[in-house]
Amino acid sequence: MTAVELTPEELALISPQALARMPKADLERIEGLLELLAQDMDAGKVLWLCDVPGCNGAAHPGRPGPHARANQRPPAEGIDWDTWLLLAGRGFGKSRTGAEWAWRKADAMPGSRGALVGPTAADTRDILVEGESGILASAPSTFRPLYEPSKRKLTYPNGSVQHLYSADEPDRMRGPQHHYGWADELAAWRKLQYAWDMLQMGMRLGQHPQVCVTTTPRPLPLIKALIKDPLAFVTKGTTYDNLANLAPTFRRAVV
Template sequence: MTTAIPTASGDGSKAGWLASASPADRAAFLHGLSPAEARCLFHDWSFWSRPNQQSPPGDEWTGWLVLAGRGFGKTRAGAEWVRAAVEAGRARRIALVGATAADARQVMIEGESGLLAISPPWMRPLWEPSKRLLTWPNGAVATAFSAERPGQLRGPQHDLAWADELCKWRHEDAWEQMLLGLRLGAHPRWLATTTPRPSRLIRGLLADPKVHVTRGSTFDNWAHLAPTFLAEVVRRYQGTRLGRQELHAELVDDVPGALWTRALIEAGRVARAGELARVVVGVDPAVGAAGEGEGAETGIIVAGRGIDGRAVVLADLSCRMAPTAWARRAIDALRRFEGDRLVAEVNQGGDLVESLVRTLAPEVPYRAVRAARGKAVRAEPIAALYEQGRVVHVPGLETLEDQMCRFTSHGPDGPSDRVDALVWALTDLMLGPVPPAPRLRRL
């Protein structure tokens, strides 16, 4: 392009200068473009984007986390990042991972800011939905994946990955599998575009020195949002916790009404368990035929009661496995921790759960429990034990603790399988009858 482009001003983009110019200056600039230059300008992301939508400079980073509010332009930034890497020849095999299969297709690929919409006609990829495959004219290919099915990401290799709305991903294993497949090329990289949520995964990425973090709010993109939308979200959410999280992209840890807070859990942190009188393995089963890494999760929590009367949460062995596999995992945990009893909810599995345990290990002490009350009602007495300082945690239980801090008096905000298993284990340990002759063991 031969026409000089003015320097950035306003929102930081060159397009911001053009929008703020006088009608005469704007007309003179546009009329000075040839048809070819106008087409190039229309697809020139460096012209239209704000600085906080542009790829970080340098080679020191391996991941780019865009943590921003609704309407910021995260999807457009992600699609343009992928497009630029493809056109420059830096990416040949790309993973596009959405929270669900529908999100990957409808937002990342087919959406108004998705890859098909932002690609110029001369470099538009071919989209084959049945194969979940995008193919560019230069041979680069991208495959769409669902974070609900981590097993899809086992095996495929990539040199670039775009993960969208990471805060909505139910299975952290999908993230791990994506990273394990990011092994092609000289410098494989990933981008995660998401609104914030105080999960262990997000906090870990924020602390990683190899991750470049971009923050932004809804109002960074005010010029391209409907005025009625802005007025309504300000009226409804400005100054609220939800507004801080969804509009201003703040990482707000404590959920209003949560039965547990991070401060409460941290106050009961211990380095080791000490001498225990009883150990129980609590199980909240996911009954189905899903394979490892897919489907619902089975909560498996190991907890013990110390000789001082406090309960100690020892391990979180929750998993996504077929029934026989998770039953064997729970039995192995009971043996490894010298447990006294395996406690499992049977609302969903019924006799199947006991049948699995009896088939695999007839000698295992087993107790079936049936939920007659809601999750929150069952959890409240256990939360009270934490407030009384009667339950402590060993290190390494971050995913369980994330679920706990999203569990409110109205019920869970998201999956609660680990919390349900915790409740069953601690109820048996602390609220049930105490055996007259406990066995002592040191962990």
């Protein structure tokens, strides 16, 4: 667990002796963290990952609200992969899964560069960044990035940055380099192969660049190739996996 994921209860476990030895600046920082974490709790935010094996994402002690199911967790440590391919139906929680993965990559790699790519510029902005399950809504208050729409850029407190791209404009990805990328709704990219190739050519920073793909499945050549790729970790899911968290009207109309 990283520092940005500490709960008020965990911060409260710091011993009085340790607090007494802390410099004033550190005490003020802890006070600020507690205030930010309290804001998240008041807003009903729950830590996304938990350590309960096979957790189905339902509320339980320590996680008093919906959180990551087992099939929304990234590949386990020790698994070698270049692409995490999440194939799932609408309402599964693909956007939330991708957003959580993206900000955690920024947290784990201070000063890193990430690529956020949606089918169109509006999709990247409205879903990956500003959406109800996007990065701004998912990242904790203690690690919320500064969003500069005019620069198509997110900047995190630790110096990590993420740039926004449109799969409709693949040449914009020709020059920039990245440590990782989040590609959303790959099957809806109109210039699919070209945009994917440009994204891959920019994955050349760090020891092991990785891409998280969240998409509704379609029998397209690139999707089929990724499924067969030995360095692609494939996760599959359906709308039914997240049915308990979807609006009753959606359940009636779709199911």
